Amino acid sequence: MVRLKEVHKNFKGKKGIIKAVDGVSFEAAPGEIFGLLGPNGAGKTTTLRLISTLLKPNSGEITVFGFDTVKNAREVRERIGFLTSDMKLAGNLSPRELMYFFGDLNHIDRKTVGKRIDTLASYLDMNDFLDERISKLSTGMKQKASIAVSIIHDPQVIVFDEPTNGLDIITARTVTEIIKDFKEQGKTVIISTHVMSVAEKLCDRVGIILKGKLVEIDYLKSLYSEYGSEDLEDIFFAIAEKEGGLVDA
Secondary structure (H helix, E strand, C coil), X not given: CEEEEEEEEEEEECCEEEXXXXXXXXXXXXXXXEXXXXXXXXXXXXXXXXXXXXXXXXXXXXXXXXXXXCXXXXXXXXXXXXXXXXXXXXXXXXXHHHHHHHHHHCCCCHHHHHHHHHHHHHHCCCCXXXXXXXXXXXXXXXHHHHHHHHCCCCCCEEEEECCCCCCCHHHHHHHHHHHHHHHHCCCEEEEEECCHHHHHHHCCEEEEEECCEEEEEEEHHHXXXXXXXXXXXXXXXXXXXXXXXXXXX
């Protein structure tokens, strides 16, 4: 279970203080895919970085299975896998070598990591390129390697920031199927996206974030019923209009 309670995160900008995350509260449960939806710059990525301990909130509380992300950061990192679109794998290491490296970072013994590598290589269909240099891999292969690196420690919580961003249609389909499988395994899955069709395919519940504020949170079926539409994009723009638009005046 992931819980956020009145979380705030501010940054200093040229024009003063920027409220990147402004009083956000929500929960995401095991066996659920929760989607954080909003335009670029709305606060999605910052929220996920706060959950993943990469940033500390200015105020509020975030817990992952009862562990506070500030007070118990190591315990949180042991339970969470974070895949961000900023994670660009490169260089001369192979996916196998990278997984051993990240296993070491997570203080997992190499025998256990070896077994996990075998499992993930089969699961993600990576055996054909497991020992190739990252620099020689296609975008889809690199994405699979990134997923493997992010979950080598078998986390309880999976956090994906824009999971299909920049991927071709075949690789994007593979990634969405993997995310669905994580749900079936009983893991807590949180994704961010600005692509409403991705959310429609994957999410059980969604939270819509605009200008750092979580303005709507509900099950997809409930939103369809409330707004009389099964087009999430139309619902998103209806909510945005109700909240005063997508950008500040």
